[in-house]
Amino acid sequence: MVLAAVVSVIVALTLPNIYKSTSVFYPTNPQTTDPDRIVTEGGKLELGGRAEDLDRVLTIGSSLPVAEYIITKYKLHDHYKTGQPGVEEADQAVLDEFNDNLDIVHNERDAIELTFQDRDKQLAARIANDLVAVIDSFNQQLTLDNRRSVLDLYRTRYTFLSREYATTRQALIAGRRRYGIYGMDRESRYLAKEVVETQAELLRAEGEGNGSKAAGLRRALKGLTEADGGNLLNLENFVQGADSMSTLYARFNDLQGRLIGARSAYETADLALKGRISSLYVVQKALPATKKSQPVRWLIVVSSVVITFVLSVIVITLLELYRRNADRFVAQPVA
Known part of the structure; x- marks a missing residue:
């Protein structure tokens, strides 16, 4: 147990600090953010909260184009030390690491929480905020091409x-x-x-x-x-x-x-x-974390000692049972 405590302390001290930054936002109803309607009819921004709006934003946030954009912009190949860009193994490794660090969920209040974690707390906050902006841009892009076609029709007319x-x-x-x-x-x-x-x-x-x-x-x-x-x-x-x-x-x-x-x-x-109107209503921007989220070093040490104690008890109990059975076998007279 003493050895387990010493080893776990050394391991816990060598683990890097991980920081989390979270942004909270609501998707808006695309019909209420259509600039054509706002300019011609007036109107107000209404929060969507509909299942299709939430699913669309979650799908965009976890899509490959968004991940590739962030990986390229922040040079995460070098940051994660996975290798040179363009190498299949390196690209897959950095993508897996990025997806492991990203968490985007729909909470119980119909909002979306986007969390990104990294050893650099400033970088984690920047990436989280940039992800929200990219999701907003991709969400607007879904209707932008159609609106350009409509503008061409107006111009032709x-x-x-x-x-x-x-x-x-x-x-x-x-x-x-x-x-x-x-x-x-x-x-x-x-x-x-x-x-x-x-x-x-x-x-x-x-x-x-x-x-x-x-x-x-x-x-x-x-x-x-x-x-x-x-x-x-x-x-x-x-x-x-x-x-x-x-x-x-x-x-x-x-x-x-x-x-x-x-x-x-x-x-x-x-x-x-x-006039680009945001399709997201950001409640909380991601800020650099004031304290680390991982690792919990005292928990690592305590867990290691407890697990070592339990395993030791099990091993000693098995050894004692084995010795008793062996002694009984030796003490019996040979027929």
């Missing part, structure tokens, strides 16, 4: 409407020049009024026998009613272009409204894509 808007605008300008219709309020009413008044003046002049005045009024009436009469706004062009121009006006106004909406939707989606 806005480009198409811009092109159609420009084409319709040029057609509208050409139609105005061709028919002399510029969209003035009550344009047809004024034209009809001028035609009626001019025609009435012409009839009155002809009735009075005023030939020179009648000739001038005929030219004025021709300018108001015929396209080659010289007037930009005339009845013939107005009748011909009314339907075409009304259709162009309607399409132009429709495209203008749709273009404004498409530009607003594109800018909102682009802003939402650039």
Whole structure:
């Protein structure tokens, strides 16, 4: 027992100190962290706590890509002294060591506790916090590609409407020049009024026998009613272009409204894509441990002494039983 105590003390003193750092966080509902909804509809961050959210985060946290990222970033091959990166045995050894030091669980309060242990307490805290950030990034990445596709659709729609808007605008300008219709309020009413008044003046002049005045009024009436009469706004062009121009006006106004909406939707989606909202709600960041978690040296010494005592009692008891049986066998007379 004395020898066991001495040996266990020596072994316990040679074991390195192990420190644990723990981060606690809640996964959030992806629908409430969608930037598109937050920007357009408002909204608030809601904690998920659903089974699928918890399972997704746990799966990401224990996945190989996350482990490889941390191993590469912190050069854990050198830290764990497993060998050179790229060697299969060394890669597997460092991965096993990393997984042994990582513990990510779902606790009874529907939160996730991520614990990482290492001989360096500062490194353990940094890795634990970095793991949370990587999990958050991977969790957002699940929907990021789809959101980029949606942004491309918004961009394509806005480009198409811009092109159609420009084409319709040029057609509208050409139609105005061709028919002399510029969209003035009550344009047809004024034209009809001028035609009626001019025609009435012409009839009155002809009735009075005023030939020179009648000739001038005929030219004025021709300018108001015929396209080659010289007037930009005339009845013939107005009748011909009314339907075409009304259709162009309607399409132009429709495209203008749709273009404004498409530009607003594109800018909102682009802003939402650039604004990365965390998918995790961190309750407690990992901090460097103030005391070691392993090894418990007094427990190692006491356990070694107790185990040695129990084994010694068992061995001595067996030896005593063996000796008694041997003495009885020797004491019996030979028949």
